[in-house]
Amino acid sequence: MGNTFCFFCGCIQQSNVGVVEKWGRFSRLAQPGFHFFNPLAGECLAGLLSTRICSLDVRVETKTKDNVFVQLLCSIQYRVVKENADDAFYELQNPQEQIQAYVFDVTRAIVPRMNLDELFEQKDHVAKAVLEELAKVMGDYGFSIEHILMVDIIPDPSVRKAMNEINAAQRMQLASVYKGEAEKVLQVKKAEAEAESKYLGGVGVARQRQAITDGLRENILNFSHKVEGASPKEVMDLIMITQYFDTIKDLGNSSKNTTVFIPHGPGHVRDIGDQIRNGLMEASSAQVNLD
Incomplete structure (x- = not known):
């Protein structure tokens, strides 16, 4: 009604x-x-x-300090003051145009002193400056400026595209840094795993050789006690010759050829033993000279 x-x-x-x-x-x-x-x-x-609050949307096109053209979309909320309604009725014929003119004047005086990034960061400062100027001027005409909202800042499309490309490049750079750090950690962990593997392999070989040495010693002692007149040296020669032939057998089984030709005869057994013994003695002598 x-x-x-x-x-x-x-x-x-x-x-x-x-x-x-x-x-x-x-x-x-x-x-x-x-x-x-x-x-x-x-x-x-x-x-x-x-006396209700009215809203007026104003679109202002201006230039920033770094020569970028932008459009500012402002929303001005104003109302008529009851006590001064006669001034609002008689003084201004078109208050919307008057408000729009002051918004143009203030924004075009402030924005050219800011860079584009500063404008985005300090848009509330621009809205506050427009509010103070409008409140001071429109108050004399019976209007009260309630709020001014800087709804949107729209740069030129080419500038927006460039800003998006810069942002994308920065994110790609950051992603490359993280990827490099991940690869670095992977290489370090791989090297640590390889070192640990080699260390454990060396421990395994040392234990294997220790077990072989203990087994040989035990075999020599048992053979010497069970066979009378056999010296430890003779037993050692016998074990070494046996291992030699076992190695030849394994070589023949694992190779594609099923036959291995070696010198054979009654005297060759002693020659094999002498060769093995001489090799061990030469190795021991070389170790002593190094020490």
């Missing part, structure tokens, strides 16, 4: 204020409610003003 009026009376709804004139001159403000007008005395309702 809206405002209703007749020739002698009228009803003004909530969030509205009426301007009453007498003989064409401002007389008083009519607050929400029922009012009588005396047309015989020259009274009449000249008009109505809404």
Whole structure:
């Protein structure tokens, strides 16, 4: 239900204020409610003003300090002050155009002093400066500026594309750094694993040789005790010759050829033993000379 009026009376709804004139001159403000007008005395309702908050969207195109053209989308929320509704009714014919003009003036004075990055970071500072200027000016005309919101900052499309490419390049660089660090850790862990593997392999070989030495010693002692007249040296020669032939056998089994030709004869057995013994003696002698 809206405002209703007749020739002698009228009803003004909530969030509205009426301007009453007498003989064409401002007389008083009519607050929400029922009012009588005396047309015989020259009274009449000249008009109505809404005291609700209104919103005005303003798009401003300007240039930053680093010569980038941007569009600023501002949302201005304003209202008529009840006590000064007569000023709002009589002083300004088109308040929206007046507000828009001041927004253009303030933003085009502040934004050219900022770089594009600073504009994005300090858009609240721009909105505050516009609010202070508008509140000071529009207050004299009966309007109150409630809020100013910097809704959006839209650079030129080519600039936006360049900014996205810069961002993408920075992220690619960061990804490369992380990838390099990951590869570095992988190489270090691989080297540590290889060193540990070699160490354990060496321990295994040492234990294997120790076991072979212990087994040979035990075999020599057992053979010497069980066979009378056999010296440890003779037993050692016999074991070494046996191992030699076992090695030849394994070589023949593992190779593609099933036959291995070696010198054979009754005297060759002693020669093999002498060769093995001489080799061990030469190795021992070389070790002594090194020490």
